[in-house]
Amino acid sequence: MAASAAPEAIFGDDPGYRAAVVDLLGVISYGEISAFERLAEDAKMAPDVEDKLALAQMAAHELTKVAPLHDRVRELGADPFEAMAPFRVALDAFHRHTAPADWLEGMVKAYVGDGLANDFYREIAAFLDPATRDLVVVSMDEDGGHSAFVVDRVRAVIAADHRVGGRLALWGRRLMGEALTQAQRVAVDRDSLTALLTGGVDRPGLDLAALGRMFTRLTERHAERMAELGLDS
Amino acid sequence: MAASAAPEAIFGDDPGYRAAVVDLLGVISYGEISAFERLAEDAKMAPDVEDKLALAQMAAHELTKVAPLHDRVRELGADPFEAMAPFRVALDAFHRHTAPADWLEGMVKAYVGDGLANDFYREIAAFLDPATRDLVVVSMDEDGGHSAFVVDRVRAVIAADHRVGGRLALWGRRLMGEALTQAQRVAVDRDSLTALLTGGVDRPGLDLAALGRMFTRLTERHAERMAELGLDS
Numbered sequence: 174m175a176a177s178a179a180p181e182a183i184f185g186d187d188p189g190y191r192a193a194v195v196d197l198l199g200v201i202s203y204g205e206i207s208a209f210e211r212l213a214e215d216a217k218m219a220p221d222v223e224d225k226l227a228l229a230q231m232a233a234h235e236l237t238k239v240a241p242l243h244d245r246v247r248e249l250g251a252d253p254f255e256a257m258a259p260f261r262v263a264l265d266a267f268h269r270h271t272a273p274a275d276w277l278e279g280m281v282k283a284y285v286g287d288g289l290a291n292d293f294y295r296e297i298a299a300f301l302d303p304a305t306r307d308l309v310v311v312s313m314d315e316d317g318g319h320s321a322f323v324v325d326r327v328r329a330v331i332a333a334d335h336r337v338g339g340r341l342a343l344w345g346r347r348l349m350g351e352a353l354t355q356a357q358r359v360a361v362d363r364d365s366l367t368a369l370l371t372g373g374v375d376r377p378g379l380d381l382a383a384l385g386r387m388f389t390r391l392t393e394r395h396a397e398r399m400a401e402l403g404l405d406s
Numbered sequence: 407m408a409a410s411a412a413p414e415a416i417f418g419d420d421p422g423y424r425a426a427v428v429d430l431l432g433v434i435s436y437g438e439i440s441a442f443e444r445l446a447e448d449a450k451m452a453p454d455v456e457d458k459l460a461l462a463q464m465a466a467h468e469l470t471k472v473a474p475l476h477d478r479v480r481e482l483g484a485d486p487f488e489a490m491a492p493f494r495v496a497l498d499a500f501h502r503h504t505a506p507a508d509w510l511e512g513m514v515k516a517y518v519g520d521g522l523a524n525d526f527y528r529e530i531a532a533f534l535d536p537a538t539r540d541l542v543v544v545s546m547d548e549d550g551g552h553s554a555f556v557v558d559r560v561r562a563v564i565a566a567d568h569r570v571g572g573r574l575a576l577w578g579r580r581l582m583g584e585a586l587t588q589a590q591r592v593a594v595d596r597d598s599l600t601a602l603l604t605g606g607v608d609r610p611g612l613d614l615a616a617l618g619r620m621f622t623r624l625t626e627r628h629a630e631r632m633a634e635l636g637l638d639s
Contacts, residue, residue, distance in 0.1 A: 203455075206455065213443070213465070216446075226469075226472065229443070229446075229469055232446070233466035
C-alpha cells in the first residue's frame with residue numbers, strides 16, 4: 174500500500190513538509206476526537222431514542238477515522254498525542270463557542286461543521302504527496318450515510334415552523350464565523366501548515382488570489398449545504 | 407447464514423419464545439446504546455487525550471453492536487425501538503444510580519459493568535435457538551481489545567495509593583448491587599424474558615437450584631474481574 178512507503182522516499186529533503194504533514198494529521202485526528210465528544214454530548218438532547226442513535230452513530234463514525242491517521246503519524250516517527258496537542262486550544266474553543274442550545278442546533282452543527290471541515294481538508298489534500306493525500310481523502314470520504322437523517326429532520330421542522338429557519342440560518346453563519354476565527358488562529362500559530370498552502374522548496378503553492386478563490390469555494394459549498402437543509406446562508 | 411432462517415422455522419408454535427427473543431434483543435441493544443452514552447460522558451473526565459480516546463473507542467465499539475441486533479428484530483417482524491422501550495427505565499436508572507464520581511470510578515464501571523452484562527447474556531444464550539444464540543454471542547464476544555488499558559491504569563493508580571483500592575472495591579460492590587436490583591425489576595416486569603430461563607413448552611429451563619448456581623457463576627466471574635483490577639470484591 175502506498176501509504177506505507179518509507180517517509181524518506183516521500184519527503185525528500187524538505188523537513189518543513191514532513192512537519193506540516195504531522196501537523197495536518199494531528200489537527201485532523203484531534204478534530205475527529207473533539208467531534209466525537211460534541212456529537213455524543215449533543216445526542217443527549219435528542220427527542221427520542223431513534224434520533225439519539227443516529228447522532229451517536231455519527232459520533233462513533235468520526236472516531237473510526239482516528240486510528241489510521243495516528244498509525245501514519247507513528248510511521249513518520251512522531252507521537253500522535255504530541256501531534257494533536259498544538260490544536261487543542263483552537264478546536265476546544267470552536268466547540269465551546271458553538272455549543273448548541275438545543276437538538277436542532279446540534280444537528281445543523283453536525284451537518285454543516287463536518288461538511289466544512291471535510292471541504293477544507295480536501296482543499297489541502299491537493300498539496301500533499303499521493304500517499305498522504307489518499308489517507309486524508311479516505312478519512313474524509315464518507316460519513317457512513319448517517320447524516321441524511323439530519324437533512325430530513327431539519328427540513329421537516331422548518332416546514333412546520335418557518336421562524337425556526339431564521340434562527341438556524343443565523344446559527345449557520347455563527348458556525349462559519351467561528352470556524353474561520355479558529356482557522357485563522359491555527360494559521361498564525363503553525364507556519365508549517367500555512368506553508369503547505371503557500372508552497373515551499375520544489376513545491377508549488379497558492380498565491381493570494383488563489384487563496385481567495387479557495388475561500389470562495391469553501392463559502393459556496395457551505396451555502397449549498399445550508400440550502401440542502403432549507404436554510405439561507 | 408443461519409441467522410437469516412425464517413422465523414417460523416425457528417420458533418415453531420411457541421409465540422412466547424418469539425416475544426422473549428424480541429425482548430432479549432431489545433434489552434441488549436438498549437444496553438449498548440446506554441453504555442455508549444455513559445462511556446462517552448465518562449470519557450470527558452479523562453486526565454489526558456490518550457485515556458479519553460481509549461474510553462471513547464470503547465463507547466464507539468458498543469454502538470457497532472446495535473445494528474445487527476436491530477436487523478434481527480426487524481426480521482422477526484418487530485420494531486427495534488418498540489422492543490427497546492420496556493427496558494429504558496431500568497437501564498437508565500442503573501446508569502443514573504451509578505454515575506461515576508471521577509475518572510477511576512468510570513473506568514472500573516466500564517470494565518466491570520460491561521463484563522457483567524456480557525456474562526449474563528452468555529448465560530441466557532444457552533437457552534436460545536442456534537441462530538439467535540450466535541447473534542447474541544458474537545455481539546458480546548469482543549470489546550475490541552480496548553479494555554486492557556483499564557486494567558493497566560487502575561492497577562497503576564492502586565499501586566501508587568492503596569487507599570484508592572478500598573474505595574474502588576466498595577464501588578464495585580455498588581455496581582453489582584445496582585445491577586441485581588435492576589435485573590430483578592426487569593424479571594418482574596417481563597414474564598417472557600423470565601420464561602426464557604425457567605423454560606416453556608418443549609423447552610427445558612432452570613429450576614431454582616440451577617438458577618442459584620447461575621447467579622453463583624456470575625458473582626464468581628465478577629470477583630475475578632475485580633481481582634484482575636487488583637480489587638477486593
